[in-house]
Amino acid sequence: REERWSWPIRMMLATAHFAMEDPEVGLESRTTLDEGEDGIPFAENTELRGEILLCPGVFGADSFFCRLPDGDEVNFYQVIPLYREEIQYKLEHGSDSLLDLCPDESLEVINPHRLNVVTDREKISYDPAEMDNAADQIKKIRALHLPVDELDACNRMAFFLGWAMKRGQMSNPFLSRHREVVEAVRAGKRPDLRVFILDKLDGKLSTQFFDRRGSGFAQWYAQDNRSNPYIYRRDCRNIVLAESKDRVWNSIAEKDAAYLLLPYTEEIRQSVEQLLDERYQQYLEAEFADDPEERVARAAEGKPAVIPDWDGPLFCYASDRVAQDGCKVQIMDRLFPEREDMGWESGWAFYSGDEGDVYGEGDEYYESHCGFYDIRDICRIDPDIVRFLNLPYGTMQMRSEDGAWYEVIRDDEGEEET
Numbered sequence: 001r002e003e004r005w006s007w008p009i010r011m012m013l014a015t016a017h018f019a020m021e022d023p024e025v026g027l028e029s030r031t032t033l034d035e036g037e038d039g040i041p042f043a044e045n046t047e048l049r050g051e052i053l054l055c056p057g058v059f060g061a062d063s064f065f066c067r068l069p070d071g072d073e074v075n076f077y078q079v080i081p082l083y084r085e086e087i088q089y090k091l092e093h094g095s096d097s098l099l100d101l102c103p104d105e106s107l108e109v110i111n112p113h114r115l116n117v118v119t120d121r122e123k124i125s126y127d128p129a130e131m132d133n134a135a136d137q138i139k140k141i142r143a144l145h146l147p148v149d150e151l152d153a154c155n156r157m158a159f160f161l162g163w164a165m166k167r168g169q170m171s172n173p174f175l176s177r178h179r180e181v182v183e184a185v186r187a188g189k190r191p192d193l194r195v196f197i198l199d200k201l202d203g204k205l206s207t208q209f210f211d212r213r214g215s216g217f218a219q220w221y222a223q224d225n226r227s228n229p230y231i232y233r234r235d236c237r238n239i240v241l242a243e244s245k246d247r248v249w250n251s252i253a254e255k256d257a258a259y260l261l262l263p264y265t266e267e268i269r270q271s272v273e274q275l276l277d278e279r280y281q282q283y284l285e286a287e288f289a290d291d292p293e294e295r296v297a298r299a300a301e302g303k304p305a306v307i308p309d310w311d312g313p314l315f316c317y318a319s320d321r322v323a324q325d326g327c328k329v330q331i332m333d334r335l336f337p338e339r340e341d342m343g344w345e346s347g348w349a350f351y352s353g354d355e356g357d358v359y360g361e362g363d364e365y366y367e368s369h370c371g372f373y374d375i376r377d378i379c380r381i382d383p384d385i386v387r388f389l390n391l392p393y394g395t396m397q398m399r400s401e402d403g404a405w406y407e408v409i410r411d412d413e414g415e416e417e418t
Contacts, residue, residue: 007042008110011051012079029055029077030095032087039084046112048081052090052098058108060228080107085118100128100339127206129340131222132157132233134203137260144254148261154194155264156236157205159272160222161193166273167280169214171343176311194264208343212315212372217283219340230279236262239271299326300377306386307379313342316375317349322382323373327352329382329399336393346375347393350385 019027031053041049056063056078065073082090090098099107101117103126115124137153140146164170165185175182178200184191197203207218222232237259249255262268299322321327330353337345359369379386388397388405396408 003043004045004112007046008081011042011081015051015053015079027053027077028075029053032082032090032095034087042081043112046081047083047116048112049084050082050087052080052082052087052095053077054080054099054107058104078107081110083116083118085116089118101126127339129207129342131160131205131207131218133205134198140257141260144251144257146254146257146260151194151198152260152262152264154197154203155262156233156259156272157197158193158264159269160218160232160276161197161205161209162190162269163273163276164210164214167214169210169217171209171211171215172314173311173343174209206343207340210343212341212344213284215341215344216287217280220283220287221279230282232279233259235275235279236272239268239275295323295371295373297323297373297377297381299324300380303380305376305380306383307376307389310376312375312389313344313346314374314376315344315372316346316378317370318373318378319351319355320369320371321352321355321358322350322378323371325352326381327354329378329385330354331396331398332385332388333396334391334393345372346389348375348389350378350382353399 015027015033018033032050033053034050039049041047054077056076063076065075067073086098089101098117101121101124103117103124105111106114106117117124117126134153134157138150141148141150141153162185165182170182178196181191181193181196181200185193197205201209205222207215207223210218220228221230237256240258240261241255244258244261249258262272297318322329329350331351333349333351334347335349337347355369375389379389384399384405388395391397394410396410397405398408399405
């Protein structure tokens with residue numbers, strides 16, 4: 001009955017009434033709503049004052065809707081309360097940009113005093129590409145008084161990193177910076193990757209260290225995803241629990257942190273790598289079966305390499321008119337890729353400019369006649385684009401009829417050409 005406890009219920013009821021009062025408007029994922037015309041906070045004990053609706057993604061696509069016997073569908077949404085600055089950020093930059101700032105706990109639990117993901121960004125220091133962090137694990141070792149060395153906080157990361165190195169899954173930028181270590185691991189010299197992670201990788205493991213498939217696998221398996229029955233940390237914990245059946249755990253928290261007791265031994269390394277092989281195969285079967293987007297640029301065959309020492313991300317997006325028919329690039333556009341994918345995706349997209357005439361207008365063209373290609377192959381097809389490759393994200397270049405390049409400047413109302 002107290003407002004400080006009941007406002008989340010009122011928030012959900014107001015959302016339902018909004019849909020009932022104006023059914024023509026409708027509600028869908030990514031919709032944002034303000035609480036009241038004045039945008040006042042939900043209650044005196046919080047500054048939260050609006051909301052965003054999201055599909056319950058952490059529980060998988062099966063949780064998005066329910067199909068009724070008559071064929072109609074009922075959609076399900078999470079109702080996430082927001083601060084005023086967060087609503088404004090979403091309206092200015094889009095929902096994807098806002099969600100990139102949000103740790104999972106800010107979306108899954110209503111905390112009336114949670115940090116503001118816009119104004120408190122530096123305090124939160126959230127990185128969606130981060131898979132694991134030694135500093136966080138060391139804190140847990142100390143808090144639970146676990147009988148392990150603090151270097152053991154990196155054991156799981158070292159096993160995963162070594163496995164990926166051996167199987168050729170590292171991103172091109174990572175290889176350019178740490179080629180000696182990768183080659184040593186692949187040669188069987190077995191350097192202590194825990195020390196390497198602490199000294200050279202700032203004690204962190206990131207999806208940006210891996211190539212396209214490796215990054216996808218890391219996001220699928222090594223980052224907590226409740227829609228996935230397999231999670232690397234939980235699998236490692238289960239290995240320890242199976243070996244410690246008679247151990248008496250001091251608390252639930254200590255038992256949940258049993259993965260930190262995973263020993264750094266050759267026997268365990270082999271067991272973990274075998275498990276990783278099995279999970280990776282499951283990932284490929286679930287996510288990469290008959291993948292139509294990873295293609296070979298046939299038009300590059302027989303042409304000399306023009307950027308053999310390229311140390312940036314290897315993949316770009318291109319149309320078949322460029323990659324298969326060998327047409328010159330007329331439009332090149334560099335979009336900001338998902339941060340998790342920045343190790344392998346350059347953000348560049350290349351078009352001949354006549355795709356609509358050849359394939360027809362509409363979104364279907366982008367699904368059937370575009371895909372990811374090796375950027376080095378696209379440069380072999382049209383070397384003129386090489387000098388632009390290091391331009392920043394948000395850059396768009398267009399070639400005129402006389403062959404000269406000019407920049408396309410975007411504004412809020414469309415595009416201005418200069």
